Amino acid sequence: MQFILYIIAYPFLWCVSMLPFPVFYLLSDCIYFIVYHVIGYRKKTVRKNLADTLPHLSEQERRRIERKFFQHMCDMFLEMVKTMTISEAEMKKRFVFTNIELVQEMEKKNKSIIMMCAHYASWEWLIIIDKYINFRTFAVYKKIQNKYFDKLIRDIRSRFNSTVIEAKETVDAIRRNEINNIKGFYGFASDQSPQLHRTNYFDTFMGINVPVFTGAEMLAKKLDLSLVFVKVQKVKRGHYQATFVPLSENPKEVPNYEITSTYLRMVEAQIYEAPEFYLWTHKRWKHRDKQSDRSPRIKKALN
Template structure:
């Protein structure tokens, strides 16, 4: 991976944006049309999620997804060398003032969203706009070199990174006013505590961390949605989902943020991460 970083990722990250998108166009042909990277997974996920769509509609969605997927892959390489000025131009937070009442009260918050549009842009772009300290939870990579490079890249403009193994300790000890980012749409394949609901027309296990820490620490829950303006340009808008977690029964907070993400995906489905094996965990009798 060290060699791949210095021979591929880093050189690509230094290229001008038009060249980046030229490579993305080529990657679309090679990765999707020739190698057919995870095409079976994407095809099945789309068919299960949209049973009412025709084969031609599903095929168009699949094509649109792969074009976008290639873009964000190359954009993620670009993040390794992006300047703060460029990050601020390409990732614009539309309503950071929504956080001010919580900051004025000395209250930390949880920011929840999904792998929709370019979440890597969020890492380098968010902290500039807000007064809270931005914190992101990450899954450690097996390769230490790439793990360190990714942490350095994502955290270079203010974002603080904590691993999943450190989350409990972080919430117990942190004295800062923080906005902690949860990506709540990954498959909780090894998590013991999950919440089962219907998401995109399928029985789905949802990680329970957002609700758990919101209730334990009395943290308001904010939904963050990224929209694509054009290639390489994104806007970010927040909305308050849960202001007082203590007023909600078990599962209601998880339902709220899951349904809000589903609403965003249904508006423009091609921008979600359909190549992820989201539904690999199946419900067992002990989950009842």
């Protein structure tokens, strides 16, 4: 069944990726109408997330953000499909790095780099960074159940020579690269909700106390890697710009969880600036205020 679904969907996705951009975004508008107005995909989750995190806004303002988000989500999904065939030149024109020299200067120190980003605007098109730097680029992702679509996602994300690694393989992959003196640039999207039983740290995110991924920071501390945050902004439809902000080049000298907390503050600022471009469909706040249940584990992690 998985293969049948794949062979049915793949020709359609490939044809979509070949559409000229005006037609491409017209299709996105049609998909938005179906997803939002007909199916109502995860509308309740989005509505609750917006109400919980943006209570200072009126219901009318949150509805406007909701509609804009679903429009953007459809664009973003199709833009991932577009990556199947988009040229390098076109991608560079549509996804611009404002200060790539910051990363290039960090490379000269011969230390691998972890890039922390959010599920905001376009994290998929960050893969074009491989064309601007010397280090090998690695994109960390979560495997999906359908093995054929999983391979398709891996192929899309490696279009411009990035290496895709599954989240559970990340630690071993980075250690192996460091032993073999392979300097890497690793992309981590660390703003979603970790499994509660694996949580070591809680912090406020959008005003709510939640469990937080700390893997990027802890890996950087253990293996002496530099850390940067990348802020992605949607300039206009189909066009983005990314700006790097240094987090730490000597993470071992920074108190535990300070880097993660700083990263969260940067993500929050990004969301408050234009909330419609954040990924509101995930149940990011489902484990809110459960820190007391995990306190023994947290204390152990801190010692």
